[in-house]
Amino acid sequence: MKVRIPLVCFLVLLPLNIPWSQIGVTWLGVVHFLACLSPQLGSVLYHLFMNHEGGEPVYHTLLKVDVCGICMINTLGMLPIVYSTLLCYPVIRTLALLLYILLSTHAIYCAVTARSSVRRLRSFAWQALFRFSFFLLRWVGVGGGSPTSLRHFVTMDMLAVLGGVINIARIPERFCPGLFDYWCNSHQIMHVLVVGSILYLHWGVLDDLLWINSYICPSD
Template sequence: LSIPWAEVDEWWIGVVHYLACLSPTVFSVFYHLFMKYEGGASIYDTLLCFDMFGVCLVNTLGALPIIHITLLCYPSSRRVAMLSNVHRLQSFAWQVMFRFILLILRLTGAGRGSPASLRLYLTMDTLALLGGLVNIFRLPERVSPGRFDYWFNSHQIMHIMVILSIMYLHWGMLEDLTWLKGYHCPGE
């Protein structure tokens, strides 16, 4: 994951983006490394909270640069949307709806951002959704019990899809950062 720092005027976007990309990986590795530790339910629950914290961070921090760029020419709407991130942590349904609104803004031309990044963000969300659904429905273990206990089970597939999703988030952000360097809102 690299960012052309010399091309970026707003460095905070790059920092937040890096934190979003790395947080689920770091926290998930920590959880998986110690999940077999025999310390009882309280230790396991704490470790699971680390894993979920990484998921919350990627959803929240990953959205901040996208919100900033999509609502670039609407500073008051941008402030309200960014402040609502605390509330968005409380419900994934709200996150999906909020991302859909940002998508509609970009599709209709009311929102800003690189036209090339939209396809990458759609792929990102699709991969994340499919990874979650595979994990929830326990595919392929449900179809062939016992055959996928160690390799290519739903949990592993979900992690692969999440990593791919994060890569698409990164590529979309690179497109937006390049676009942002040369864009000025009308009337500026």
């Protein structure tokens, strides 16, 4: 039940929080909504059917669904960032979007076929590097985007990485076995951090979408 609450909140409240009438590129808003929704949906399906009796094959199938949700937010969530960063360079922007989609396709394949949590986390490394390069462009003033969005995106990635590390390291239950079986275990902490990460993604993209609608690219 606890896992479903964020899904319902994102499903109902997120569209209401997007100022559709003020967004000039509507598909970016739609993509952003799907990005925020996908990890929650994958997680709900994963946890909802965890009481199955199908054995290891069913478990791995559910795990792949959960991983696909994470992959989708990494993929779809980055598209508005790429678009706004390269707003004034349409040709480069299109190529960058295509490159990231291809890169993400490979990352999804690696993630769903990974045989350990560490390898699964490594599958997202190239996406993270791609994202970092765009953050760097913004930081040095080459790329576009809202002046307030970069700090949201950096916080987003910090929370996501922290959640992944805590989940893999099994902190804090590895230090006190049995004490955190029901509350405050690493998996629950990871989920809380992921929700926080999605919120920062939302705030950053929202700033960018409004910036796109008001910004005029300089003429050469």
